[in-house]
Amino acid sequence: MALDRISLSGFRNHRATTLDGTARFNLLVGENGAGKTNVLEAISLFAPGRGLRRAPLAEMAGSDGPGGFSVGASLIAQGEEPVRLGTLAEAARPGRRLVRVNGAEASAVSLGEWLAISWLTPAMDRLFADSAGARRRYMDRLTVALDASHARNAARYENALRERNRLLSGDDAPDPTWLDGVETQMAEHGAALASGRERLVAALQAELARLPSEPFARPELTYQPGGPTAPDALRDALRAGRPRERAAGRTLTGPHRDELAVRMAGKQQPADRCSTGEQKAMLIAITLAHAGLAAQGRASLLLLDEVAAHLDPVRREALFERLADSGAQVWFTGTESAPFAALGADAAVWHVTGGIVQREG
Ligand SMILES: Nc1ncnc2c1ncn2[C@@H]1O[C@H](COP(=O)(O)OP(=O)(O)OP(=O)(O)O)[C@@H](O)[C@H]1O
Structure with a gap:
């Protein structure tokens, strides 16, 4: 099971982004500030709780939009109908995040029946030294x-x-x-x-x-x-x-x-x-x-923000091997694609520029 189609609307600097046909390994590549982490953050909202940056909903709404946002995805499992997942925040209902499963309103907790999401971000680098x-x-x-x-x-x-x-x-x-x-x-x-x-x-x-x-x-x-x-x-x-x-x-x-x-x-x-x-x-x-x-037994997603590029080649290769064994769908971010070359054809490369995402090839 994995997420197949992901769409972001009015989410931070993504006015209308669709990632269609995602792969087992997905690499979001772009310059600093392009909007790569924003995609990971949007995906993290399919886990119950406050998302990967622990940001308030109002902060995630695009500053040039109407004040709300929506994130949608379809979850595919072999031989089964895709499950449509959605989460949105409306300007009219500040502080409230709605969740939909196959179009019907659902609780954020119920998302856990479908998906398990783990993430690692640079903000966690200080975890051991923190309070x-x-x-x-x-x-x-x-x-x-x-x-x-x-x-x-x-x-x-x-x-x-x-x-x-x-x-x-x-x-x-x-x-x-x-x-x-x-x-x-x-x-x-x-x-x-x-x-x-x-x-x-x-x-x-x-x-x-x-x-x-x-x-x-x-x-x-x-x-x-x-x-x-x-x-x-x-x-x-x-x-x-x-x-x-x-x-x-x-x-x-x-x-x-x-x-x-x-x-x-x-x-x-x-x-x-x-x-x-x-x-x-x-x-x-x-x-x-x-x-x-x-x-x-659920779809497992791993969001790895700026992880691979900071590893030496031996550790990077070991990470890729372990990820291949894990069965998880993996989302990486990086400023260049070269460190991910070893993933070969298993990886989809998504170029991110100013909140616009295009698949390579
Ligand atoms: N609410 C918002 N509305 C519009 N744009 C926003 C909003 N919040 C953040 N941004 C913009 O999103 C961009 C940052 O996106 P993001 O953190 O995803 O970058 P990144 O590609 O991961 O960069 P880096 O490689 O530096 O980590 C910045 O340009 C920032 O101004």
């Missing part, structure tokens, strides 16, 4: 691709956490009955959130352990919970922590303090102290492991 919050968001994004209900657990926990922090930081002493109710919510959704992250990291770790550690540095991942992970234990910890947390004015235990610890296999130092190239190699390894886990 723990960035790694929590990363864990959540990867978990949602495996289990869409994780997004609901995360949102409900966040809401309850915000409410508890509001109560703790108020001028008046918080009402204990109100706190009881909020903590029960936090315990239920927080335990589900923690268990989703824990399962993700265990599954990724198992997948990574099967891969050779050459030529891509293999990361070792550990999930470090920010509090008890069982509902009762979390509720007890929250209750016991009330005096201290009232003094601090915020909640100090729970999955909002989780951490994803990463180090390179065979090295003791944490990932943020590894070289830039080693960090990139570990990110590639995690992305490929995740794509392998996420596929589960």
